[in-house]
Amino acid sequence: MGNIVVIYHSTYGHTKQQAEAVARGAQSVATVRVQLYSVEEAAQRLDELDAAAAIIFGCPTDMGRLSADMKAFIETTSKKWFTLAWKNKIAGAFTNSASFLGDKLNTPVGLLINAMQHGMIFVGLGLVPSANHPEAMTETSGPGSDAPNRVGSSIGLMAPRFQVAPPVAPSHCVLETAEIYGRRVAEITQQFMRGRIA
Numbered sequence: 001m002g003n004i005v006v007i008y009h010s011t012y013g014h015t016k017q018q019a020e021a022v023a024r025g026a027q028s029v030a031t032v033r034v035q036l037y038s039v040e041e042a043a044q045r046l047d048e049l050d051a052a053a054a055i056i057f058g059c060p061t062d063m064g065r066l067s068a069d070m071k072a073f074i075e076t077t078s079k080k081w082f083t084l085a086w087k088n089k090i091a092g093a094f095t096n097s098a099s100f101l102g103d104k105l106n107t108p109v110g111l112l113i114n115a116m117q118h119g120m121i122f123v124g125l126g127l128v129p130s131a132n133h134p135e136a137m138t139e140t141s142g143p144g145s146d147a148p149n150r151v152g153s154s155i156g157l158m159a160p161r162f163q164v165a166p167p168v169a170p171s172h173c174v175l176e177t178a179e180i181y182g183r184r185v186a187e188i189t190q191q192f193m194r195g196r197i198a
Contacts, residue, residue, distance in 0.1 A: 002053035002189045005035045006182075007042040009059040009069040013166035014096050018159065019058050021175040022094060025182025026056075032186045039073035046076065054090035054189040055120070056182070057111045058157075061095050064103030066110045074114050087119035090192060092185045094157035094178065096170060101151075108156040121192070123185050124154050127177065148177040157181045 004026045008019035019036060027034045035052075037045065039059075049055060059070035066074075080086055093111035097104040115122045129143060129152035143150045150173065151158050159174040170178075 002031070002186070002193050003033045003035065003051060004054045004056065004186055004189060005037060005042070005049060005052040006056045006058065007037050007039060007073070008057070009039045009067050009073070011060055011062070011067065014161045014170055015058055015060050015094075017166055017170055017175060018094050018096060018157065018178045021178035022056055022058065022092075022157070022182035022185075025179035025184075026186035028179070028183055029186035029190060032190065034182075034186075039069050043073055043076050046080065050080070050085050052089060053193055054092070054185055055086070056092040056094070056185055057114070058094040059107065059111075061097040061102050061104035061107040064106050066107050070111075077114075077118070081118055084119050089118070089120045090123060090185060090189045091115035091118075091120035092123045092156055092181065094159075094181065096159040096161045096174070098161060098163055100160050102160075104158050105155070108153070108158060112155060123188050125149060125156055125177075125181055126154075126184055127180060145171050146173050148173050148180065150174075150177075 006019050006023045010016035023034045023036045059067040093108040095104050095107040127149045129149050161169040
């Protein structure tokens with residue numbers, strides 16, 4: 001009942017792993033078809049994106065901002081903005097950085113603003129911090145590496161990768177959180193599409 005596209009830029013492979021996990025989560029919802037494109041591939045298929053019911057954007061946080069390659073892709077979408085070709089599509093965002101914070105909030109905010117510019121409907125993470133270990137929130141050490149949504153994001157999926165190379169990072173729980181998020185976006189897309197048909 002819906003075509004979901006995950007568009008990502010990955011410098012070292014961490015964001016690609018996140019994107020693949022988001023896609024797996026979305027694909028777990030019946031009747032959803034998922035396509036995974038790098039920003040370079042997506043730029044070549046810009047007109048095809050008009051048929052997507054949802055687009056989820058992801059990139060690493062570089063120096064506290066969107067990666068340059070994602071920003072370049074966003075700039076290529078201005079012709080879609082001008083005609084509001086993506087209006088009322090569902091949108092989502094994910095990122096990672098080399099520390100717990102890394103000023104990475106700027107990245108999903110930038111992706112959210114891009115979605116709003118296009119008239120899209122943005123879906124947040126919808127997962128409380130450390131949902132599987134709520135007691136960790138009462139300890140000064142906070143949630144451990146086995147906790148989904150370890151950094152307590154709401155706007156979208158944010159994760160630390162530290163300076164650990166793939167495939168060791170992102171951690172299992174980061175990828176689990178990515179799957180949860182992909183499934184959430186897919187379920188909301190289905191609900192929206194059913195409502196549109198009714």
